[in-house]
Amino acid sequence: MSPDASPGFWLTGLAIVAGVLFVLGLLAAAGRVRAAYWATLAVCAAGAVLDLGFLAAGHAGPPLSVPIGLPGAGIQLALDGISAFFLLLLMLIGAAAAATALDDHGHYNSTAALLPVFIGAMTLSLLAADAFSLVLGFEAMSLASFGLVLTNHTDPPVRSAALLYLGMAALGAACLIPAMALLVHLEPGAVDLSFAAIREHPPQGWRAIAILVLVLIGAGSKAGLAPLHVWLPPAHAAAPSHVSALMSGAMTKVALYVIVRMLFDLCGPAQPIWWGVPLMALGAMGAVLGALRANIEGDITAVRACSTVENIGLIAVGLGLALAARSADLPALAALAMGGALLHVMAHGLFKSLLFLGAGAALHGAGTRALERLGGLIHRMPVTTGCMLVGAACLAALPPTSGFASEWTLFQAVLAGPRIGGVALQTLICVVALLMALAAALAAAAAVRLIGVGFLGRPRTPRTAAAHEVGYAAQLAMLAMALLCLLAGLFPGAVLAAAAAGLKQTVGLTMAGRSSLLLVTPQAGSPGYAAPAIAALLGLALAGVVWVVRRRATGGSRRGPAWDCGFGPPPAWLPFGDPITQYGGASFGQPLRRALGVALLGAFELVDMPEPGQTRAARLIVRSKDPASALLFKPVARWRDALSGYADHLQFLTIRRTLSVIFGVVVLFLLAVVLLEQL
Amino acid sequence: MTPHLAYGAFSYDLAHLLGAAVLVLSFGLLYQRRLTSIIAIYALQSVVLAIAATWQGWVQDSAHLYVTALIALCAKGVAIPLALRNIVFRLRIERSVDAALGVFPSMALGVAVATLSILVVLPNTIESETLTREDLALALSVVMLGLLSMITRRSALTQVIGFMSMENGLILAAVGLPGMPLIVELSVAVLVMLAFVVFGVFFFRIRDQFDSLDVSHLDRVGGTHK
Numbered sequence: 001m002s003p004d005a006s007p008g009f010w011l012t013g014l015a016i017v018a019g020v021l022f023v024l025g026l027l028a029a030a031g032r033v034r035a036a037y038w039a040t041l042a043v044c045a046a047g048a049v050l051d052l053g054f055l056a057a058g059h060a061g062p063p064l065s066v067p068i069g070l071p072g073a074g075i076q077l078a079l080d081g082i083s084a085f086f087l088l089l090l091m092l093i094g095a096a097a098a099a100t101a102l103d104d105h106g107h108y109n110s111t112a113a114l115l116p117v118f119i120g121a122m123t124l125s126l127l128a129a130d131a132f133s134l135v136l137g138f139e140a141m142s143l144a145s146f147g148l149v150l151t152n153h154t155d156p157p158v159r160s161a162a163l164l165y166l167g168m169a170a171l172g173a174a175c176l177i178p179a180m181a182l183l184v185h186l187e188p189g190a191v192d193l194s195f196a197a198i199r200e201h202p203p204q205g206w207r208a209i210a211i212l213v214l215v216l217i218g219a220g221s222k223a224g225l226a227p228l229h230v231w232l233p234p235a236h237a238a239a240p241s242h243v244s245a246l247m248s249g250a251m252t253k254v255a256l257y258v259i260v261r262m263l264f265d266l267c268g269p270a271q272p273i274w275w276g277v278p279l280m281a282l283g284a285m286g287a288v289l290g291a292l293r294a295n296i297e298g299d300i301t302a303v304r305a306c307s308t309v310e311n312i313g314l315i316a317v318g319l320g321l322a323l324a325a326r327s328a329d330l331p332a333l334a335a336l337a338m339g340g341a342l343l344h345v346m347a348h349g350l351f352k353s354l355l356f357l358g359a360g361a362a363l364h365g366a367g368t369r370a371l372e373r374l375g376g377l378i379h380r381m382p383v384t385t386g387c388m389l390v391g392a393a394c395l396a397a398l399p400p401t402s403g404f405a406s407e408w409t410l411f412q413a414v415l416a417g418p419r420i421g422g423v424a425l426q427t428l429i430c431v432v433a434l435l436m437a438l439a440a441a442l443a444a445a446a447a448v449r450l451i452g453v454g455f456l457g458r459p460r461t462p463r464t465a466a467a468h469e470v471g472y473a474a475q476l477a478m479l480a481m482a483l484l485c486l487l488a489g490l491f492p493g494a495v496l497a498a499a500a501a502g503l504k505q506t507v508g509l510t511m512a513g514r515s516s517l518l519l520v521t522p523q524a525g526s527p528g529y530a531a532p533a534i535a536a537l538l539g540l541a542l543a544g545v546v547w548v549v550r551r552r553a554t555g556g557s558r559r560g561p562a563w564d565c566g567f568g569p570p571p572a573w574l575p576f577g578d579p580i581t582q583y584g585g586a587s588f589g590q591p592l593r594r595a596l597g598v599a600l601l602g603a604f605e606l607v608d609m610p611e612p613g614q615t616r617a618a619r620l621i622v623r624s625k626d627p628a629s630a631l632l633f634k635p636v637a638r639w640r641d642a643l644s645g646y647a648d649h650l651q652f653l654t655i656r657r658t659l660s661v662i663f664g665v666v667v668l669f670l671l672a673v674v675l676l677e678q679l
Numbered sequence: 680m681t682p683h684l685a686y687g688a689f690s691y692d693l694a695h696l697l698g699a700a701v702l703v704l705s706f707g708l709l710y711q712r713r714l715t716s717i718i719a720i721y722a723l724q725s726v727v728l729a730i731a732a733t734w735q736g737w738v739q740d741s742a743h744l745y746v747t748a749l750i751a752l753c754a755k756g757v758a759i760p761l762a763l764r765n766i767v768f769r770l771r772i773e774r775s776v777d778a779a780l781g782v783f784p785s786m787a788l789g790v791a792v793a794t795l796s797i798l799v800v801l802p803n804t805i806e807s808e809t810l811t812r813e814d815l816a817l818a819l820s821v822v823m824l825g826l827l828s829m830i831t832r833r834s835a836l837t838q839v840i841g842f843m844s845m846e847n848g849l850i851l852a853a854v855g856l857p858g859m860p861l862i863v864e865l866s867v868a869v870l871v872m873l874a875f876v877v878f879g880v881f882f883f884r885i886r887d888q889f890d891s892l893d894v895s896h897l898d899r900v901g902g903t904h905k
Contacts, residue, residue, distance in 0.1 A: 655838075659830045666826070667792065670799045677802045 008061040010054035011079040011127075014087065015064055017047040018077075018127060021120030029113035040098040040116045047123070048091035054084050055498045063129040063194070070132055076194050078129035081501020082265070085342060086257045087126045088498065089349040092484065093249040094119040097242040099477035100357050103364070103470055108240055111151045118144035118246060122254045130194040131180040138176065138258065142169035142222070145251060148243040149235050161234035168221050168231040175218030176258070179211050183266055195266060202268030215262045216278055223255035225316055226286030227628035229309045233297065236305035237369070241360020244301060248308045249353030253345055256315060263323060264506040273327040273421050277428065279320030284435040287313030289627070291442030292596055295589045296603070296624055300359045300369050300454055304352065307395060307446060310439050311348040315341045317432055318410045321417055326507050328420045333413060334507040336522055339515070340409035342499040347402035347488055351394035354481040358388040361474055362454065366467035371450075371585030376459040380467040385455045387478040394485050396447035397440055400535035402485050405492035405520065407440055408529050412522035442592070449588045458579045490531050493517045586622060597624055690738045694855070697731035698817040701851055702793070705824040708844055709789045710782045714836060715773050718763045721840050725755035728847050732854045739857050747854060750868045755843065759871075763836065772836075780831040792827055793820040814855030821848030846871050 020043050028036035063078040079087075101108060101115060108115075121144055125137030146169060149162045184193055185201035203211055221228035236244040263275070290309030297303045318341030325334035361384040363369045366377060378385040394403035414436060417429040459465035469475065488495055493515040496503075500510040513524045521528025597603035603624035610616050653661065704724035711717050729752035736744030767773050780788075800816040825845030829838045 656830055656833070659826070659838075663823075663826050663830055666823070667795065670795050674795065674798045674802075677799075 008054075008058060008079070010050050010058045011061065011064055011077065013050040014047060014054075014079060014123070014127060015066065015077050017043055017050065017091075018120050018123040021116045021123060024116035025113045025120070028116065033109050033112040034102065036112065036116060037098050037102045040119065041095050041102070043116075044091045044095035044098060044119065048088060048095065051084055051088045051091055054079055055081075055088065055501070058084075060501070063196075069136065070193075073130075073132070073193065075133035075136070076129040077124075077127040077133070078195070079127060081499070081503070081505050082260060083126045083257065085499050085502045086253055086345070087123065089253055089346055090119070090122050090126065090250045092481075093246055093349060093353045094122075096353060096357060096477040096481050097246045099480075100242040100245070100360060100474045101240075103472075103474035104240075108151055110153075111148050114144045114147040115243070115246075118148060118243075119250075122250055125254050126257060129196075131184055131198070132193050134258070134261075135173075135177055135180055138222075138254070139169075139173055141251060141254065142166075142172065145239075145243070145247055149239045151240050151243070152238065155238075157234070158238040161231075161238035165231045165235040168228065171228075172218045172221045175214040175221075177218075179214035179218055179262065182207050182211050182214070183262070195261075198266050199268065202266070202270065204270075208267060208271060211267060212263065212275060212278070215259055216282070219255045219258040219262070220282070220316075223252045223259065223316075224286075224309050224312045225282050226289055226309065226313060227282070227632050229286060229290065229312075230626060230629050230633055232309060233293070233302045233305040236308070236356075237299050237301045241301070241356050241363060244304070244359070245353035245356035248305065248356055249349040252308060252312055253349050256312070256319070256345060259319065260506060263319075264326075269326055269508070271323070271327055273324050273425065275327060276320035276322070276324030277425070279316045279323065280428065280432050281320075283313040283316030283318075283320060284432040284439075285313070286310070286316070287439035288435050288442070289313075289600065291439040291446060292592065292600055293624075293626065294446035295442060295449060295592045296597060296601065298371050298585055300362065300371060300374070300450060301356070303371075303446060303450055304355050304359060307443060308348075308352055310443055311344065311352065313439065314407065314410060314436060315344050315348070317436060318344065318413060321413055321420075321429070322507055324420050324425070325417075330420065331507060331509040332523070333416055333419070335503050335509040335511055336409065336416065336514070337413035338503055338507045339496050339499060339511045340406060340411075340413050342502060343402075343409055343492055343495055344406035346495050346499075347394060347406040347485070350481060350485045350488060351391045351401075351403060354387060354478060354485060355391040355395065357474065357478050357481065358384055358391060361470040361478065362467075364470050364474070366464045368461070368463065371453050373461045374454040374459075374464055375457045375579065375582065376464065377455045377467055380459075380465075381455075381469045383469060383475050384478065385451075387482040388455060389451060390482040390485055392447040392451045394489065395450075396444035398444075400489050400531040400538065402489035402492065402495075405489055405529065405531055409492070409520060409522075411436065416522060445592065449585060453583070453585045453588055457582050460579045460582065460584070490535060491517055492520050492529075492531060496520065593622070593624065600627065601625060602627070602630065690734075694731065694734055694738065695813060697727060697734060698814055698851060698855070700727045701731065701847065702817050702820050702824075705821045705828075705844055705848075706786065706789055708840065709785050709824055709828045709831070712782075713774075714767050714834070715764065717837055717840055718760050718767070721844060722756050722760035724844060724847055725751050725760075728850060729756055731851065735854045741857070744854055747850065751847075751850060754868060755847070755871070759843070763840070766836070785827070785831050788831075789824050789827055792823045796820040796823055815852055818848045818852030818855065821845070821851055824848075843871055 021040065024036045024039050024043070027039065058079070060078065060080040063076040065074050065076050067074040069075040097119075098115065101112070118141060121137050121140035123137075125134055125141060128134035128137055146162060146166050149165055150158065152158045153162070183198050183203060184191060185197060202208075216225070217228065221231075224232045232248075236248060239247060259279075287310045290306045290311075290313060293306040294303050294310065297306055318337045322334045322338035322341060325331075325337055359369060361381065362374060362377060365381050365384065366374055368374065390401070394401040397403040397407045399405075399408075411433070414429060414433045417426075417433070420426070420429070459467070494517055496511045496515045497517075500512065503510045511520075514521050514528075518532055519528050519530045593601075593603050601624040603622065606621040608619040608621060610618055650661070701724055704720055704727060707720045708717060708724070711720055729748040732744050732748035732751060736742065736748060796819040797816045800819055801812055822845050825841050825843075825848055827841075828844065829841035832838050832841060
């Protein structure tokens, strides 16, 4: 077949993948749940292979028209560099999530049908080449994930988390659909919804600004961009872990893809410099807020979800900087920022889904996700803990992991940023760099807290002491994800090469000449980051340390009492001390909570001492609240209640007043028609 | 389209005159206070509407408009007014006076609304035929005045008449547009008949229970705001 006239082998294959995923939902609904999971795993793996094939050999061809959807128009699917990059991540995480779901013992059967549909809907949003199918895929994704969050619907907190999530999804749709409508160029006669037609007429003036705001609210709320991230921690904690992995690893990335597609691609390059400012400011705020909350939350899934807010913030900073640099006609800087953002998309997608799968394994093996009840899992669950260590190293951005490579690239871009714009923008970029550094440090603390409290030390409850390793399917999924994390960390240049077509498409320049398989440099010819060399040096140093320690150590070992910090004198019935008196999650977070949490999260502590003579225990009450929830969501909820109170009055109007309201509305409408006629 | 309807032609003038007569009778409905007179004005408006429909049927050479005219004449010009008069006399309220708003404010509002309708219709329909435009402006005014007379009245009976006068405005618009299918008028006429029956039942229940046709008594049934 000729390469230019047909939609191409890869695109057709991936379109079939999306279709098969929807059909697999029917299979699972028909009761063949395990078969559906197996097939989802196979289809996602095939999709990943097809996508890699496209990235390696394919080129963006004409869109594929599918006669489903709008009457007479159908939907159009296309594959280009940027969507293929995100699709690769989605397919990898989808396969891992399906493999983990195989390890389940029937707890997820009620919503099993939605898992392939969820992945299929995300595939549809990534493949979409017209406004209608993008919105269709995005909303199907929201609905399917809402159903998946409701899996354990008998718990009241799960129901309230799902409702909050659905409300945010509705808000997102209410912003995204008008944004699409504003993008579509209206011509008398025929309305062409395809992206190709939209690209020919990029929006300008107030329409472009309205699209920017609507996209930031509509897709930003789904991505977890502050301050609309409030739904994210409860929803992730409520969902089963493989679903949280998909939501945090893939769904937030699909939302970022929508931001990239609409702001970079469809709105065209001729936009003002300040377009990057909201993304940078919101991203930096969200990064600090999420990283700080990750140090305070007590549920390991909520810790991960808050860290997702942080990482999405970092990616948003990269996107904003790329947007600003592109407008300032600095393509090299724009490519660096965009490359860092895409690298972080891949890195975060991989390690965050790994961490969520690990959290699911901890729940499965130890029966809880509360840090206060875990501990000592490294002895009982070595594979899970090993994988979690890899994920936490990425989260903490330790070299030579993928987290370090991507954050390093982002920092290089931000530190080169002060060349853009005037004093105000340069000051903003400096502040953003500071906030990013703070967020990175806080994230490292959160990773230490997660591993140190949850997986090291001694079990805090008998249930945790009896923890067992998860099944082989889940172990394999985690091992594969850990391997991918390590590979992405060692060879960031390969990830940037996969993103090359996307970079070319969005910022007009690739990282060619600045990144090779072994080396990534911020500017051509300058020193850069060579992950394999760093890894080799670190390995050598580690081997040297081990050698010296072994050399100087005496033979044999003896277990003695540890430093007594936190351990009370052991009571007679617990010869090794009471494990619950170990340094716990809340104790680890206390310094940060006192230093930063009071100002940023309104944290407070209250010591509730019993009066003399009372026999009850003393209690330490610690509370903190998210500023977005206190300053944005609570007031909005109050306004909503007030408005519905006013609307309630309308229901009890007399007949004449009701008619008068109708009359008034009609007169106002006619007046509006007259006034618009005059304009 | 039809050469008879050019500006200045006799057919045009007469159609315009009839439409304007319907509008003037709407103003009459708005300020009249006595129930019997309101019913009479409504009957007269329906008869003028029937004549207008007949004339349009003649000018447009379309037979179904005669059917519309016949419906307007028989149902709305004769049957409904007679039934309403019957109700009025059975309830012995033929001498009652009903006006929620004074004559001058309601007339001023009516003029304002009619002006607004003309301002809306005329600039927005430049491509259409002259008669269609003015006919639409007149019809919209009649509809708005019907709504206005519904909200300035207190008695259920006058509100029903305001409602049916709105419907007269709709028919006036329909007959002025060449090519409007008959089915619309028939269905609208049936709708009005139904509404009339429903409201008739309504009156008697109100009469039985409250000894008045004042709908403000219904507010108690609708519930109160907590």
